[in-house]
Amino acid sequence: MTDKLFIFDTTLRDGEQSPGASMTKDEKIRIARALEKLRVDVIEAGFPAASPGDFEAVHAVANVINDCSVCGLSRALDHDIDQAAAALKGAVSPRIHTFIATSPIHMEMKLRMQPDSVVEQAVRAVKRARQYTDNVEFSAEDAGRSELDFLCRMIEAVIKAGATTINIPDTVGYKVPERFGNLIHNLITRVPNADKAIFSVHCHNDLGLAVANSLSAVLNGARQVECTINGLGERAGNAALEEIVMAIRTRGDVFTCQTTIDTTQIINCSRLVSNITGFPVQPNKAIVGANAFAHESGIHQDGVLKHRQTYEIMRAEDVGWTANRMVLGKHSGRNAFKAHLKRLNIEFTTEEELNAAFARFKELADKKHEIYDDDLQALVTDTLSSE
Ligand code: KIV
Ligand code: ZN
Numbered sequence: 001m002t003d004k005l006f007i008f009d010t011t012l013r014d015g016e017q018s019p020g021a022s023m024t025k026d027e028k029i030r031i032a033r034a035l036e037k038l039r040v041d042v043i044e045a046g047f048p049a050a051s052p053g054d055f056e057a058v059h060a061v062a063n064v065i066n067d068c069s070v071c072g073l074s075r076a077l078d079h080d081i082d083q084a085a086a087a088l089k090g091a092v093s094p095r096i097h098t099f100i101a102t103s104p105i106h107m108e109m110k111l112r113m114q115p116d117s118v119v120e121q122a123v124r125a126v127k128r129a130r131q132y133t134d135n136v137e138f139s140a141e142d143a144g145r146s147e148l149d150f151l152c153r154m155i156e157a158v159i160k161a162g163a164t165t166i167n168i169p170d171t172v173g174y175k176v177p178e179r180f181g182n183l184i185h186n187l188i189t190r191v192p193n194a195d196k197a198i199f200s201v202h203c204h205n206d207l208g209l210a211v212a213n214s215l216s217a218v219l220n221g222a223r224q225v226e227c228t229i230n231g232l233g234e235r236a237g238n239a240a241l242e243e244i245v246m247a248i249r250t251r252g253d254v255f256t257c258q259t260t261i262d263t264t265q266i267i268n269c270s271r272l273v274s275n276i277t278g279f280p281v282q283p284n285k286a287i288v289g290a291n292a293f294a295h296e297s298g299i300h301q302d303g304v305l306k307h308r309q310t311y312e313i314m315r316a317e318d319v320g321w322t323a324n325r326m327v328l329g330k331h332s333g334r335n336a337f338k339a340h341l342k343r344l345n346i347e348f349t350t351e352e353e354l355n356a357a358f359a360r361f362k363e364l365a366d367k368k369h370e371i372y373d374d375d376l377q378a379l380v381t382d383t384l385s386s387e
Contacts, residue, residue, distance in 0.1 A: 003223075003256050003257040003258065004223070004257060004258065004259070004260065005218060005223055005224070005225065005248060005255075005257040005258065005259050006041040006042065006198065006200075006223060006224040006225075006259075007040045007041050007042075007224075007225060007227065007241065007244070007245065007259050007261055008040070008041060008042040008044065008071070008200065008224050008225065008226040008227070009035050009038075009040040009042065009043055009044065009226075009227065009228065009229070009241060010044040010202075010226050010227070010228055010233070010238065011031060011035070011228040011229045011232055011241075011273060012028050012031060012032065012043065012044060012045045012046055012057075012061070013044040013045065013046050013047055013073055014044070014202075014226075014228060014232075014233045014234055014238050015228040015229065015232035015233050015238065015273070015277075016046065017233060017234040018232050018233055018234065018237065018277070018279065020277075020278070020279075021232060021277040021279060023057070023276060023277070024053075024057075025053065025056050025057040025060050026386070027276045028045060028046070028057045028060070028061055029057075029060055029061060029064055030272065030276070030382065030385060030386060031229075031269075031272060031273060031276065032045060032061045032064065032065055032070075033064065033065075033385070034265070034268060034269045034272050035068065035229075035269065036065050036066070036067050036068050037262065037265050037268075038261060038262055038265040038266065038268075038269050039067070039068075039260055039261055039262045039265075040068055040241075040261065041068060041069065041224075041260070042068060042069040042070075042071050042095060042224075043061065043065060043068050043069070043070050043071065044071040044072075044073060044097065044226075045057065045058040045061040045062065045070050045071065045072060046058040046061075046072065046073070046087075047072070047073040047074070048072045048073075048074070048080075048083040048084045048086070048087035048088075049074060049075070049077075049079060049080040049083040049084065055083060055086075055087045058070070058072045058084075058087040058088065059086075059087045059088075059089070059090070062087065062088045062089070062090055062091035062094065063090040063091070065091070065092070066092050067092075068093070069091075069093040069094070069095045069135060070088060070091045070092075070093065070094060070095070071088075071094075071095035071096070071097050071137070072084035072085075072087050072088050072094075072095075072096060072097065073097045073098075073099070074096060074097065074098045074099075074125075074129075075098070075099065075100065075125075076098050076099065076100040076121050076122050076124070076125030077125070078125075078128055080098070081096060081098060081125060081128045081129050081132075082128075084096045084097075084098075084129075085129070085132035085133070088132075088133075093135065094132075094133050094135065095133065095135040095136070095137055095165075096129040096132060096133055096135070096136050096137070097136075097137040097138075097139065097167075098122075098125045098126060098129050098136070098137070098138055098139070099138065099139035099140070099141050099167075099169075100118055100121055100122050100125070100140070100141060101118070101140075101141040101142050102118065102140040102141065102142065102143060102146040102150060102151060102154055103141075103142035103143070103144075103145040103146045104145075104146075104147065105142070105145065106141060106142045115150055118154070119153065119154055119157050122138065122154060122157065122158050122161075123157050123158060123160075123161040125138075126138055126158045126161040126162050126163045127161050127162060129162075130161070130162035134162075134164065135164060135165075136162055136163050136164055136165070137163065137164070137165035137166075137167055137200070138155075138158040138163040138165070138166055138167065139167040139168075139169055139202065140154055140155070140166075140167070140168060140169070141169055141171050142169070142171040142172065143168040143169055143170065143171070143183075144168075144169065144170035144171060144172065144173075144174045144175045144180070144183075145171075145172065145174055148183070148186060148187075148190075151168075151187060152187065152190050152191050155187060155191045155194070155197075156191050156192060156193055159191070159193045159194070159196050159197050160193060163197060164196075164197055164198065165197060165198045165199075165200050165224060166187075166194075166197045166198070166199050166200065167200040167201070167202050167224070167226065168183065168184065168187065168199065168200065168201050168202070168217070168222075169201070169202035169203070169204075169226075170201070170202070170203045170204060170210075170213055171202075171204060172204060172206060173203065173204035173205055173206025173207050173209065173210060173235075173236060174206070174207070175203070175209070175213050176207075176209060176213070177209060177212045177213050177215070177216035178216065180201075180203070180213040180216050180217055181213075181216035181217055181219055181220040182220070184199060184201065184216075184217040184220040184221055184222050185220040185221060187199065188220070188221045198223050198224050199217075199221060199222045199223060199224070200222060200223075200224035200225070200226060201213070201214050201217040201218075201222045201224070201225055201226065202226035202238070202239075203217075203226075203238065203239045204233065204234065204235065204236065204237070204238060205231060205233070205235075205236040205237045205238065205239065206235060206236045208236070210231070210236075210237070210238060210239035210240070211231075211239045211240060211243045211244060211247070213239075214227070214239045214244055215244065215247055215248075215255075218248070218255060218257065219254070219255070223257065225239065225244050226238065226239070227239040227240060227241040227244050228240065228241060229241055229242070229269045229270055229273040230242075230270055230273055230274060230279070230281055230285070230288060231243070231285075232273060232277065232279065240285075240286070240287075241266075241269075242266045242270065242286070242287040242288050242319065243286050243287055245259050245261045245263060245266070246263065246266075246286075246287050246314060246319065249263065250313055250314055263318050263319050263320070264317070264318065264319065264320045265320060266287065266288065266319040266320050267288060267319055267320030267321055267374050267378070268320055268377075268378050268381065270287075270288040271374060271375060271377075271378030271379075272378055272381075272382055275360075275364060275378065275379065275382060278367060280367060280368060287314075287319055288319070290370070290372055292316075293312070293314075293316035293321055320374070321374060322373055322374060322377070334358055337357075337358055337361055338354070340373075340376060341357075341376065341380070344373060344376060344377065346376070346377070346380055353383065353384065356383050357379060357380055357383045360379050360382070360383055361376070361379060364379060
């Protein structure tokens with residue numbers, strides 16, 4: 001594939017920054033394994049300097065994942081970078097991701113630093129990270145509100161220092177698609193050594209524009225998108241992985257690049273993240289919502305029965321849905337649970353496995369009005385993989 005779009009998943013780092021979404025080491029490992037099956041390119045497993053628990057989690061993920069790069073976040077500080085490198089020890093393909101803010105408001109009010117010193121610190125951080133790995137990503141935090149000339153200067157300097165991926169975050173979700181696309185275009189055309197790095201974007205969803213901004217950036221040359229399963233993330237969240245991937249795949253007439261994601265794993269990942277965090281997916285959420293492929297009105301049903309493409313631009317099966325939707329609720333008993341599993345051809349080898357799955361089903365049923373076939377399937381997979 002010549003024109004690849006890299007998918008950088010940050011569910012385990014920025015996703016975990018959703019208030020109430022923190023995850024244990026074992027939960028992170030389970031999600032990381034699902035992301036590996038989904039074939040994301042990079043898994044950002046956490047922020048090792050943030051806490052001993054996160055250090056351990058990143059280390060554990062780094063040592064069970066073989067087919068993706070595993071990344072640790074660090075501020076542009078020696079100690080953070082050393083911690084990230086130590087946590088990533090053992091990874092098949094480690095990436096250190098270091099960042100510092102570049103917007104006037106962040107530099108003046110948060111960092112209380114002069115722009116020259118910010119560039120110096122960024123360069124030093126990238127050079128230090130390069131002592132550990134040749135896979136170094138630099139993020140210009142709050143790039144969306146940074147001045148173009150300063151951003152160009154910063155990016156040129158960090159590429160020279162060895163950064164191989166340059167990430168342009170819209171940290172506060174301030175940009176609109178046309179302007180964000182222009183920003184990416186201007187950076188790629190103005191930074192003299194831009195061809196030495198992959199340009200990446202990381203969009204937050206404060207105005208509901210994270211996916212639109214990311215796609216606009218892709219149209220303007222970005223070749224890595226940072227995103228999360230179900231759009232989990234700080235405040236209103238990050239760009240949703242499933243929406244980015246399916247937009248690129250469905251609109252091959254618009255986008256020249258492709259991802260290598262196995263889209264049939266999307267629903268499993270979505271369910272797993274939702275179950276672990278306890279954050280439900282809204283029914284009308286694109287791609288992964290329970291109603292995303294449901295047809296309610298008679299006219300639509302009639303059209304779909306005659307030809308699916310009358311009201312479907314994607315196939316439910318391509319993102320991992322099954323055709324059947326069964327309704328189970330919290331009042332369902334063990335026999336009903338067993339009957340539904342039987343209909344789905346799911347059989348446990350031991351009574352303990354069935355009991356564990358039933359207990360998980362009851363927990364989930366307390367959080368959701370209806371339990372669908374796909375919930376059951378994800379729950380069983382989850383039960384069996386954690387036994
Ligand atoms: O939103 C942001 O700016 C970030 C960076 C650390 C990449 O999460
Ligand atoms: Zn972020």
